[in-house]
Amino acid sequence: MRARPLQVQPERSGPEPVLEVTGLRVEVHAGSAGWLPAVEDVRLRVGRGARVGLVGESGSGKSLTAQALTGLFDGRTLRAQGQMRLDGRPYELARPEAWRDVRGQRIGLVFQDPLAALDPLQRIGTQVVEALAIRGGGSRRALRARAIELLRQVGIPEPAERVDAYPHELSGGMRQRVCIAAALACDPVMLIADEPTTALDVTVQVQVLELLGRLQEDRGMGVLLISHDLDLVSRWCDEVHVLYAGAQVESGTAARVLGQPRHPYTAGLLASVPAASHRGARLPELTGGVPEPGRLPTGCRFHPRCPRADDRCRTERPGWTRMKDGAVRCHHPLEVRSGMVAGAPEEGAPDDHRPRAVADATAGGSGGGPEGAA
């Protein structure tokens, strides 16, 4: 049976998704221990104009996923496998040299720390259009005009003057806008944002997310937002995938994952976030840390930290359990009881903070869940 990528909201994704990833596997080279798997069997689909979120703690493999999808690995310390379909065209993830033209041109990547992501010795204008310049994008005047235009699109005031500035002359929020502009230089169909707001002030975070949303709508891009902040992702994205120790453990619409998490880990993430008002929860806070690639537990990877683990969890890796609007990988998923999570406090599900209307989660069909056990 051919494994199909997880599709949560088929009507949102349009006729053909921008990005489809199957069987993604990333391995790190750990000296004498050889190649260790850091990310296993990840499946994603991002539709045109869709916002997909990837959530996980540090060490869960989310940044490696981003690197694999853009081919930013060298084969010596990192290698990847899997298939990717970008805008209909297939690519073999294991051989990034074959599709170098994708990087920066069809997929844009935005990083976490905008100061570190910009070359301190070059003017921002040069860096913004670098993706164009190396592909013979035109005369210096044309490139400069394009740089100014991009800066204007990302909301930088007085772009014609700022284009000659150096990165250290701008504030953090401005710098991130510059990085976004650089990622958009070649009008990519897909944008991957790896913790784009983590290094910014709270007020600026909101602005940057609004900017991303606006740009995405204007251009019809797909956006993959990677973050450790489940709350933020759930508010901004349509669809959320939760990553733990390199494996997807839960997927679903943002409303569902935030409101009714089925995987104990997801629930634990929510419980440890102050914004999600779970007080006096019977689910304990998450203790311990994400296991390293070489020290993965047998069976379900989460069982050492899971209060609900039993012998089956310790020996057998769980497969996907499909639901109406998503899937979970757990032997004992948390039950849903009239809008409340089992074991959760008596208070109702947290308020829906998202500004956009949520598509009715029950309207989606059951199609698209991954077949078979992992």
Place this chain on the structure above:
Amino acid sequence: MNRLRFWIGAAVVGLLLVASWLYEPLAAWEALPACPFGPDPTFPATDTVCGRTLVGLRRSVAVGLFAGAAAAGLALFLSLLGRWGGAWIDGLIARGADLAFALPDVLILILIAFVVGLLRDAHPGFRPDALLVIILSLTVVGWAAPTRMIQRRLSTLASQDFIVAARALGASEPRVLLRHLLPFAWDYVLAIFLLRVPATILAESTVSFLGFGLPPREASLGTYLGLNAVSLLRSEWAVMVPALVLLFLLVIAFQWLGEGLLGRVQERRT
């Protein structure tokens, strides 16, 4: 890896020194074959190339060790002085060391030799020992870099908890320095000293090559090479080979010795 380098370095130095000590008595007893490089060009009646080279090796090592020790010792003294005297003196010493470090060592050595030469010409009774002069000059030139390194090391050590605790218990500053700080700095100072030796040997041999170091009668390897440089023109190249090889081996051996020890010291700290 570090231990390996240390012992290889020590072994080579040891071998070279033993060879140099044993050569003269053995040659006197005619227990060795004649030197394949022939008689020494400068003193053909009394010495062979082998003899002069090996004695020169001993002198180079002696100068390196004494001057290196003096420089490291001076550096340690200044660093402790800076620690004891407070931030201002410490900063002054640091700035002075940086300034001294910026000066070209060969130039200073030539200047010192020049001045000593002037004094010798003016006062025939003034006949300082050439070895002493060169050791003192090398110390003057070599104190700056070790001082900065030891200062930094003491600084890192002093911020560690046990020192802070000793001070909190009311120990006076010199006491703290001597009884608590110093015992932990010795191995580092030793490594610094050993690392100074190759740099000192290089400086001395360069300056002697140019004629401003040890004189022909008390030749080091550098002096020897300087005297015989003219033999290049006459293509009597062979007389230079042993000295060149030995000099290179000596410097590398001491370098490995020092780096090996420094590596071990740093490994133990972490």
Place this chain on the structure above:
Amino acid sequence: MSPVATRALKGALIIPLTALLSWVLVAALPLRTEGEAKTETLRSLQAQLEADLGLGQPLGFLRPWEKLLAAERLGDGGRSYTGAELMRALLGSLRIGALALLLSLAGGLLYAWALSRTAGRWVAVGLRSLPPLIYALPTFVVALWVARSTGLAVDDTEAWQYEPIAAAVLALGPAAFVGAVLAGALEEEARRPYLLAARARGLSREQAWWRHALPNAARAVLDALPPLATSLLAGSFVVEKLFHLPYFGYLYLDAAQHRQLALVVVATTLFAALLVSVSLGTDLLRSWWDPRTAAAEDAR
């Protein structure tokens, strides 16, 4: 006043200070004896002290400079020089030094580039062990070995032919130094996110290396320019003496050997001026290369 200007002023002060200090040092030496046993050397020394160094006269420390400007000969015996001759010698040394500087920068770049391109572990280990081995070789050893095949300048007229060789020999140690500094800096820069970001825009590894990693790593080389100049200066003595090139280093050695007081004073001052200029030039270069230093200084 801009910080660069203040530093320039402080540096410029060092030069006359060195002139004064070296003059005082020589003048303060107890070189005058009132005994009957006055050797030839002693007579010459005392004559020099009076004639060239203006001892006993007010503002005597300006004497040697006056003589040079007046195109008089400084020094005695066969070893006297006019200002013009000194300048010619200085220019010759500077030519060799400049060429050696370029060669050492190129050599260091080549080393760092080779290191970044090697995939094999043993090749990398071999390359990394190269600089320490080169440091262990004194310049004169290399010069001797090279001179064996190229020969030495027989007289002054053919000295210029040996300048490139001399510069190449002079550049070996400094090249290893530049290479080691650059390789270390590149290793640090290799982990920086902006390189990953550049590659995320589609640059190949090579492109990212040349356009982003190298310029940033070059800052470390800029900081190393003053010690580099110092070691080039020290090496120039050896190289000029060995290849018989009658330039400033050779002149200095000669003057020191033959007790030419005034020449030594003047030459030492010129060396100091040279080093100060290099230090200042490095500061200027650094501000220009890295826009952040200029900003940090303006803020102060």
